[in-house]
Amino acid sequence: MTAALTPTRPEFGREDVDALVDDLLALLGPRGVSTLDRALDRAARDGSGLSPILSAQDLGRPDAVCYPKSADQVPAIVRAAIRRGVPITARGKGTGNYGQVVPRFGGLVMDMTSLSAVTGRTDTTITAEAGARMVTLEQAAWEAGRQLWMYPSTVQSTLGGFLAGGSAGTGTIVHGRNHMGFVESLDVVFGHEDAEIVHLTGLDAQPLVHTYGVAGIIVAATVRIEPLQQWRCPYVSFDSHHEAFPAARAAGAIAPLPRLLSADRAELVGALPADPALVRDRANVRGIVDAAALDETVAVLEAAGGRVEAVREGLPQTLRVSTLSYNHPTWWLQKAVPDTYFHMEVSGDALVTRLREVEAVYEGGMLHLDVGHGTVFGMLNGVYRSPEQVYAGVPALRALGVSVHSPHQSYVDLDADRVRAIARGTDPKGLLNPGRWLE
Numbered sequence: 001m002t003a004a005l006t007p008t009r010p011e012f013g014r015e016d017v018d019a020l021v022d023d024l025l026a027l028l029g030p031r032g033v034s035t036l037d038r039a040l041d042r043a044a045r046d047g048s049g050l051s052p053i054l055s056a057q058d059l060g061r062p063d064a065v066c067y068p069k070s071a072d073q074v075p076a077i078v079r080a081a082i083r084r085g086v087p088i089t090a091r092g093k094g095t096g097n098y099g100q101v102v103p104r105f106g107g108l109v110m111d112m113t114s115l116s117a118v119t120g121r122t123d124t125t126i127t128a129e130a131g132a133r134m135v136t137l138e139q140a141a142w143e144a145g146r147q148l149w150m151y152p153s154t155v156q157s158t159l160g161g162f163l164a165g166g167s168a169g170t171g172t173i174v175h176g177r178n179h180m181g182f183v184e185s186l187d188v189v190f191g192h193e194d195a196e197i198v199h200l201t202g203l204d205a206q207p208l209v210h211t212y213g214v215a216g217i218i219v220a221a222t223v224r225i226e227p228l229q230q231w232r233c234p235y236v237s238f239d240s241h242h243e244a245f246p247a248a249r250a251a252g253a254i255a256p257l258p259r260l261l262s263a264d265r266a267e268l269v270g271a272l273p274a275d276p277a278l279v280r281d282r283a284n285v286r287g288i289v290d291a292a293a294l295d296e297t298v299a300v301l302e303a304a305g306g307r308v309e310a311v312r313e314g315l316p317q318t319l320r321v322s323t324l325s326y327n328h329p330t331w332w333l334q335k336a337v338p339d340t341y342f343h344m345e346v347s348g349d350a351l352v353t354r355l356r357e358v359e360a361v362y363e364g365g366m367l368h369l370d371v372g373h374g375t376v377f378g379m380l381n382g383v384y385r386s387p388e389q390v391y392a393g394v395p396a397l398r399a400l401g402v403s404v405h406s407p408h409q410s411y412v413d414l415d416a417d418r419v420r421a422i423a424r425g426t427d428p429k430g431l432l433n434p435g436r437w438l439e
Contacts, residue, residue: 048099053408092161099410104435130160173372191427235277236306241265247304252371259288277310347377
């Protein structure tokens with residue numbers, strides 16, 4: 001986790017950028033490209049401020065930003081950038097937490113958020129452009145009596161950004177990670193001199209998921225939907241998270257399986273947005289539960305010492321519960337107590353069975369728990385001292401039986417060898433979001 005990032009920088013200069021800007025002005029018009037500082041600064045930020053380690057680094061800043069208004073413009077933009085030798089990084093809403101849409105070596109950022117159309121829907125799928133927000137897709141599915149297989153905890157994320165960067169989300173309990181059947185097809189643009197939109201379906205599309213735009217730029221996608229379930233959102237408080245966490249794990253196995261279950265200790269609950277159902281000084285379990293499983297779920301939680309604070313329903317309520325999962329409690333904790341905490345992504349039964357030991361690994365240790373797909377996972381928060389202190393805790397966590405993933409990196413870290421092998425063919429000049437490899 002502490003290896004140095006020593007990527008090869010593409011060779012390009014100011015004159016190449018200026019020539020590319022001229023090309024893009026002719027293609028997109030004066031509103032379609034910008035070199036203004038405010039535009040460049042915005043494109044140099046994402047959610048990586050959640051990491052004190054990444055926040056201390058210079059992750060990069062673009063030389064220009066462009067804003068395609070139609071999917072057909074994307075291949076022309078890529079061809080122009082490849083011709084000029086300027087690196088190009090695709091960007092959605094910038095909600096990712098790892099710095100992977102911040103251009104490591106500058107160059108061009110292509111803002112995809114204007115490509116936001118929902119273009120098709122069947123009983124089993126929904127198709128949209130890469131810039132469509134996931135909450136928009138969920139709303140469109142609900143209107144047809146359907147629901148997405150999964151969506152991110154940051155519901156304002158774009159479809160392209162979620163597929164390129166995300167690996168889990170609300171729905172993971174039932175369906176697993178988002179490249180395990182969620183994606184039906186992708187429209188992708190590769191980093192070729194003769195770039196065009198390539199339509200990939202089925203197994204051919206899967207390798208381009210979770211590749212951070214280094215192997216191709218997602219322009220549109222078709223993802224799976226399913227019949228809408230009648231969801232209820234229970235909020236149950238506990239005297240202590242030592243009772244709440246085992247109860248959440250037990251409730252997560254009740255069929256029909258919940259869409260999401262999250263649990264927090266009282267200190268983290270106190271940092272969340274004010275809500276009568278989130279009782280201060282008490283731990284909390286909350287979830288998105290099928291109405292058919294609600295009574296049994298509540299019974300299990302009450303038997304473990306829980307007290308029902310609320311049961312809510314409706315799309316806005318399910319979205320709210322989703323936004324209080326994964327690393328969002330960490331974000332609220334950092335907002336409540338600035339410049340203090342970091343987090344590590346952790347998983348394994350030891351988060352419940354050896355909870356005291358897990359939280360004791362870091363000073364001020366506080367675990368947020370999510371239950372899903374046969375396991376428990378979450379975010380372990382601790383008081384930040386230095387990168388060395390953060391990584392020194394990893395062996396201790398693993399000795400307890402905890403799997404650890406560091407959110408303090410901006411390189412490709414999932415199947416990196418496989419992704420790099422794909423990129424050699426789809427981006428032979430290494431101009432798609434370069435700087436994402438550990439050497």
